[in-house]
Amino acid sequence: xxxxxxxxxxxxxxxxxxxxxxxxxxxxxxxxxxxxxxxxxxxxxxxxxxxxxxxxxxxxxxxxxxxxxxxxxxxxxxxxxxxxxxxxxxxxxxxxxxxxxxxxxxxxxxxxx
Amino acid sequence: xxxxxxxxxxxxxxxxxxxxxxxxxxxxxxxxxxxxxxxxxxxxxxxxxxxxxxxxxxxxxxxxxxxxxxxxxxxxxxxxxxxxxxxxxxxxxxxxxxxxxxxxxxxxxxxx
Numbered sequence: 001x002x003x004x005x006x007x008x009x010x011x012x013x014x015x016x017x018x019x020x021x022x023x024x025x026x027x028x029x030x031x032x033x034x035x036x037x038x039x040x041x042x043x044x045x046x047x048x049x050x051x052x053x054x055x056x057x058x059x060x061x062x063x064x065x066x067x068x069x070x071x072x073x074x075x076x077x078x079x080x081x082x083x084x085x086x087x088x089x090x091x092x093x094x095x096x097x098x099x100x101x102x103x104x105x106x107x108x109x110x111x112x113x
Numbered sequence: 114x115x116x117x118x119x120x121x122x123x124x125x126x127x128x129x130x131x132x133x134x135x136x137x138x139x140x141x142x143x144x145x146x147x148x149x150x151x152x153x154x155x156x157x158x159x160x161x162x163x164x165x166x167x168x169x170x171x172x173x174x175x176x177x178x179x180x181x182x183x184x185x186x187x188x189x190x191x192x193x194x195x196x197x198x199x200x201x202x203x204x205x206x207x208x209x210x211x212x213x214x215x216x217x218x219x220x221x222x223x224x225x
Contacts, residue, residue, distance in 0.1 A: 032212045043117075043204050043216030044156070088156065092212045099144055099208065100169065105155040 003027055006089055006104030015113050019076040023089035023104045026070065030102070032092040033065050035074045038106065039085045047087070048074065079111045117217035119205050125223045131193040134220045137186055138207030146206040146214060147180055147190050156204070162188065195224045 006023045013019055021035075032051055036044035048063040050056050050072075056063045062075040072091075076083055089104040118137040126132055138145050146161040160170040162182045170180070177196070182188040192199055200223050206214040 034212065041219075041221075043206070043218050045216065046213055049213060094212065099146075099161060099163070099212065100158060101212065101214065103156040 003102050004089060004091055004104045007107055008105050010108040010110060012110045012112060013079055015079060015081060015111055017079050017111070019079050019083070019109060019111075021074040021076075021087050021089075021107050021109070023072050023091075024070055025072070025091055025102075027091075027093065027102075028067070028070065029093040030091040031094060033063070033072050034090040034092075034101070035061075035063055036088045036090060037085045038088060044088055081111050081113050083111050084109060117205055117207050117215055119203075119217035119220050121220060122218065123221045123223075125225065126195055127225050128196055129194045130224075131191065132195045132199075132222060132224075134190040134203050134205075134222070136188045136190070136205030136217060138188070138205070139209075139215055140186070142207035142209045142215070143185070144208040144210070144214075145182060145188050146208070147188070148204040148206065150202045150204060150219070159190070195222075197224045200224050 004025045035048040037047045038044040050063045050065050053065045053067045060077045064073040086106040086108045088106040090101040092101050120135045144163050147159040149157045159172045160180045161168055165182045178192055180190045202219045202221050204216050204219045206216045208214045
């Protein structure tokens, strides 16, 4: 079993739709949860950063962490064609000052005008 | 700041040739990471450095791969000899500390 599971999609939605992207994980030691966005032929860039459980909102984006279920989500409200990209979840335990991130495979999202 | 700078952006080479990828991290960042990305395996961490010292190279596929960081502003990833299965996008990322990593634009490597 992989440490982090993420459905690769592709996911195709109409403009204005609410998008839900998810990852599940197996290691309860993970405490830091990130979502990166990667446009075609570009490097990943940090979108959202969450510590422990709970919700975090930034504009149209909401990150949600449920540690009891080992499940993290990214919601995009009023999706725009510019949101078309691959979204990767990344997790870290920081055990022993370890800086390694454990990555999901990424979900490809297309928002159609 | 110019961000993480990688060169070359594209590299096409023949099997058996040596390939050298270069990375300039963001000034002031003390950690540097080399990744490989493929459709099948996603982002794989190859090696990371902290204060120019290699900390974890467990992701380096085999002895054909080597990485160096001679100073805080430069790192190289070398593949010798290259093989077709090395074809991928290679990313360099740097971090000022903590968990957030900043990525370069990547080097797209094709080994024929």
